Amino acid sequence: MPQALPTPQSGDVFLRISAHLAERTDIASALAAVADEIAEVIPFTHADLCLIDRPGWLASYEVGIRTRWSRARTRLDAAPIRDLLTGKCEFMLCHDAMTDPRQTFPGACSEPIFNHKLRSRVHVLMKVMGQPIGTLNISHATPGLYTPETVTRAQHIADVLSPYFHALHTAELAQRATRVGHEARAREEGLRQGALELTQALEQQQQRIGMDLHDQTLADLTRLLRDVTSEAAVPPNDLAQRITETIGDLRRIIDTAVPTLLELFGFAHAVRVHLERAVGSAPIRIEVTDDSDGAPERLDPTVRTALFRITQEAINNAARHSGARRIEVRIDPAPPGGLVLTVRDDGCGIPAEPPRQSGLTNIRTRARLISARLDIASAGGTTVRVALEGQP
Template sequence: MTPHTAPRIEIDTPEALLAQIAGRLSEETDIVTALGAVEADIAQLIPFVHCDVCLLDRPGWLVSHEVGIRTRWSRASGRVDHAPIRDLLQGRCGHMLTEDATHDPRYTYPGASCEPILNHNLRSRVNVPLRVMGATIGTLNISDTRIGVYDAATVALAQQIADVLAPSFHILHMAERARRSGRAPEVGHGSEEGLRRGALELTQALEHERQRVGMDLHDQTLADLSRLLREVTAEPPLPRATLASHLSQTITDLRRIIDEAVPTLLDLFGFAHAVRVHLERASGDAATVLEVMDRTDGAPDQLDPTVRSALFHITQEAINNATRHAGASRITVTVDRSTAHTLTVTVQDNGCGIPATPARQSGLMHMRTRARLISAGLEVLADHGTVVRVALRVQS
């Protein structure tokens, strides 16, 4: 059954369809059935003959899952540097759009795995990135046999669809990789339900994070720049030293927003260094004693990048709670191995502790969600302050 003949319920607005896609994804526990579950909804938003999701797999390789016409793309993994969408996967462009891919050298360059494009006349194509926490994890690719079907409006709509798909497909791909490597137990009913809840909660958490960054930029950066403009154009203008000081503070605040959204230090210098820098920035108080101890010789940096990123975000949230709400004079982060197969990260402070009914629980919810999604245990304990400990099973 093709997307053009698949039965579907007509829905008035794209927003309602996108919400329906998110709801369907929360009920699925593998990529193939998940893509099939939303095939008709995607086709109602953007008619297609072929649609596939490419996901970055082991270094330099990708895997594809498709609906509509079935091609060789989903029969075996492929190399990123041979993919018709390599420019998008390698970050050289923000999207790809073509009226006729069969005559577009970006898709049919020498060595490209472009046989399905040529054999099935996949002419009109739109390709957009799938992103999680700012990182590209793959692409959403939509094709039609007609020439010139898609335009810039299609690109924007495809990106909205991709933003809904990305968290769930990322989680399902992580679970699939874990099963392949033998690191995950068989999925039972209870863990299926946990995976569904985790996918939905992460989708919501990512949307909240997007809104938070937008609000920070609007409420702080835009306001600061507007104030600077008034100060520069005032008669008489403020002294240059004062303007330079205000501009420097605006740059610092903007850098903080960027650092919180994309933890580049984690990629550049490793887990322990990124934690230490975040701890120092979050504290902002020279009187607070801060300590970061890694007793594992950099074990977190040997983890899958996505798992390491989730572990960092859990640690980051625990540090934020300690610095913003606990009134602590000492904060210690310890990376250790409780057993040969268990990596632990502990954030301990000597502050006032967590109230029995905290006014803001989203931070704790995000930590628990991220821990569940990487199959880690999370403890929040009272011990002359607060202890947050995440334990992750790893290979020795």
């Protein structure tokens, strides 16, 4: 036999609920403010409001126990209350939700039911102007506690709560839309500024490549031509050595301009090769670790190239300016579907007023253009950390 619910001690419970709600401006505090009054009408272990947040998605606000339901939005088709919101029933009354197939169907977001033994459950619709805006959900660990009378009580509570929480939720959605709009405009301005800075950086890079070709490769070829056409015989071994060195210099310039290794052998291998070249014969220990199961290879090609350029610049700074004895590059997963790339050295760190800012500027610009989170720390060496969220 189901246990009898206590009768409310005072007839002004609903007036007190209205008075509490009139003083609140956000959903969470408003629900907490009326929790005692709800418990006076219907004892509960857990209670929550599940509001339609956007088409197909629900937002939950809880009292009594905090669960995953309020930590993230829930898809309607995975919610234990889906039958109620899709019109299959007018209310839901569960003797034991842990064994009720309406609550624990395959794919259901029902972990809190089992984690907190929410056995007795009652769910009723919240409506405004005849349209559902969500549900009031009340649960208790005791099985079979709630009865049809509980449904009636819950519906009375829901009818009182609905207009208040609809107004609060509408205001919250408007604030969110305003915030999203501001963030979108800020991102657009950041991309515009970033594109301008990158254009300037690319122009500088082209000028540098031209100077390298003029000052180094062209000069080397001119000397070779002079040696070959001079009357003095040049030993073949010397000539071969000079040609080999010129080819090597030209290859380094080309590799800087076009990351062919990235396309041919993949991200981690290209990073290792660049790190070995940057270090050269210096006594610097190097390490490249990819624990992301090849996540860089799944990036959009433009994003992957930008990430490689950031890595190149960070490695060059560490190899040329830090005096490091160790340089490490790590690629780690960042669920869901993202990655974190870290370039760390044990060198002298970044000076308070570095003589050359273009390298760090290029890193920041490229990170902004691919919407990556960038952290540069200078303590016990330098750490450059780039985080990319998963791409749809």
